[in-house]
Every structure is written in C-alpha cells, then in structure tokens.
Amino acid sequence: MKALKRAAPRICTFRAGLRGGVWQVTRDYVFHGEYASREEAAEGACNAARSLEAAGGAARVLATPGDTPIPHHTSRSKP
Numbered sequence: 001m002k003a004l005k006r007a008a009p010r011i012c013t014f015r016a017g018l019r020g021g022v023w024q025v026t027r028d029y030v031f032h033g034e035y036a037s038r039e040e041a042a043e044g045a046c047n048a049a050r051s052l053e054a055a056g057g058a059a060r061v062l063a064t065p066g067d068t069p070i071p072h073h074t075s076r077s078k079p
Contacts (some may be wrong), residue, residue: 006056009058014049016041016070046072067070 014025023041025032025048032048035041037042042063042065049059049072 005040011057011058011060012049012052014045014059014061015067016061018064042070046070 012028014032015029016027016035017024017037023035023038025035025041025045027048032046033041035044042061043065044060045063049061052059061071061072063070
C-alpha cells in the first residue's frame with residue numbers, strides 16, 4: 001500500500017501597513033486588526049502567524065514599506 005502524500009499547506013500572508021493614520025494587519029488581504037503603532041501591528045501579525053503555524057498552517061509576515069519580511073519565529077519580533 002502506498003502512503004498518501006499531503007500537499008504542502010498554503011502559505012497565509014499577514015501584512016502590517018499604515019492606512020488612514022492607523023496601522024492595520026491583514027491576512028491574505030482581509031482585515032485582521034488595527035494597532036496604534038508599526039511595532040504593535042508587526043507583533044500582532046507575528047503572533048497571528050505563530051498561532052496559525054501551531055495549528056499546522058504556514059505563514060509569512062510582511063510590513064510596509066515595500067513588503068519587508070519580518071521574522072516571526074522568535075519570541076519577540078522587531079520589525
């Protein structure tokens with residue numbers, strides 16, 4: 001009997017960006033939350049990414065400007 005191969009999980013993208021003076025986080029372009037600062041938004045996105053990965057998903061975190069990748073595997077991520 002052959003073992004079934006599972007497809008790799010789809011990578012969800014969390015983005016932290018400034019919109020209308022408020023820092024927002026999106027998950028795959030869908031609103032996820034808003035924050036007072038870039039640092040808080042990045043930390044919120046990192047926490048959400050780690051939570052998703054703990055449940056078996058795959059995630060990446062990006063922030064403006066320029067969709068800069070943010071490492072989210074550490075206990076305290078700094079953008």
